[in-house]
Amino acid sequence: MSFAARTKKEVTLITQKTCCDQAELTAILQQCGIIRAFDEGKLVLDVAIENAATARRIYVLIKNLSDESLEVLVQRKMRLKKNNIYIVRMRAGVESLLKKLNLLGQDRCSIAQEVGLKRRNSCCKKAFLRGAFLASGSVNDPDSNSYHLEIACHYEAHAQGLCYLMDEFSLKGKMIERKKGFIVYIKEGEKIVDFLGLIGAHQALLHFEDVRIVKGMRNQVNRLVNCETANLNKTIVAAVRQLDNIRFLEKEYGLERLSPKLRIVAEMRLQNPDVTLAELCRLLPDQVSKSGLNHRLRKLDELATTMKNQMGYLEEQTGALADRLV
Ligand SMILES: [Zn+2]
Known part of the structure; x- marks a missing residue:
């Protein structure tokens, strides 16, 4: 299992307050939630993810915030690495969940604002970063050639929101445009350690520090x-x-x-x-x-x-x- 996968698995075991559940799920839905609207006005939510532990986490987070039943589907990617893709599907109560998360009727800019400016609790800000990392983040093994942690975003406003949040914790996140969307990344070993600490990945942090000290x-x-x-x-x-x-x-x-x-x-x-x-x-x-x-x-x-x-x-x-x- 890669260092990134181990880090994700570790943070999916964290238990937290409802406010933080909401923040974490908001970040995840922003990155990899798909909402489909049907003629009758019914909304279906799909959250697709490759990492099994994260899929389980998403299931638990939604369950903590909603009484509706959920489906979990497994698809096998036909090309490339042939990884499984897990889809957590919600067929009922989508609207009320989105309302609870303050995601309904918001455009992208106001979501970024909400992330950066309005979400005042420090616990929730950390949970939001954790969610973003779980949904589309990656971190190099400290043994590899360079220190690198990144979170991919589809939209610039999301990436800006993440940079803003990282700034609040002095993480020095930087943003770059790629072919498919935007990347928020951290290059400094010390800041990656801080990030791992913030999102509650303490085992990963210790491993990272061990390697960093030996390297140093x-x-x-x-x-x-x-x-x-x-x-x-x-x-x-x-x-x-x-x-x-x-x-x-x-x-x-x-x-x-x-x-x-x-x-x-x-x-x-x-x-x-x-x-x-x-x-x-x-x-x-x-x-x-x-x-x-x-x-x-x-x-x-x-x-x-x-x-x-x-x-x-x-x-x-x-x-x-x-x-x-x-
Ligand atoms: Zn909180």
């Missing part, structure tokens, strides 16, 4: 390793350059012409090209600190660079150095 640690370790590697590369480049310069001085200048302090360092470095600075310090006969040794190596570098500049040697030499590092 892995990223931090990678960053540290990259950082260490970068520093190591810098050290290697410096060491190669020093050695190169000393060899240059040996060939073009003569180490015997250097001051004794520089000469001993140059000779020791040539004899021990692979040792670290600290080890080189220990190898030197006079007591030299690491910074003292660095200072002398820098002097050798400067001397070599000045000479190379004078000799027009630099470009050729740096090219060769770069080749060796590749």
Whole structure:
């Protein structure tokens, strides 16, 4: 079962107040309710959904709000993934249910307003988000490449209403137009966690956080390793350059012409090209600190660079150095 399916299954088990039942069902009907009117003025409501747990939830929600009997039909999709489609059908009492949900006679804009502005109870706002997610929402497994939660809407006004509601909980929902309608989505891991908490998917939230923490640690370790590697590369480049310069001085200048302090360092470095600075310090006969040794190596570098500049040697030499590092 996918993470999204598990999340849905979890929230379908929540029990809540009647006001919240109404809010949740309103959101579900907005997304996937179909009302057909017959000549005699009779209304039939179909709610079609692929997720079995959500279908059961819809059945229970309607039952909590109406005494009328309901049918449940199962259709098998002929193409694509061949999933089942569950249809909860209400043949009687549709009008009074829609009235109760304040859905009758409203155009889309006023529904969006109702969602965003008039529905004051925080519990109901959360229930509304839960309903929208159950009806047409999806969330990536936190293990996947990117964090993503989305709710698909047929109409722009619904999507705007959802964005407005999400804003109230600082969820930073964004909206985008697709070929078939609109998508409201959340990309930030932290905000997805907040959303899961709001709709009461606490198991899903814990799983999401677990994965996120492990991922975060892995990223931090990678960053540290990259950082260490970068520093190591810098050290290697410096060491190669020093050695190169000393060899240059040996060939073009003569180490015997250097001051004794520089000469001993140059000779020791040539004899021990692979040792670290600290080890080189220990190898030197006079007591030299690491910074003292660095200072002398820098002097050798400067001397070599000045000479190379004078000799027009630099470009050729740096090219060769770069080749060796590749
Ligand atoms: Zn409520």
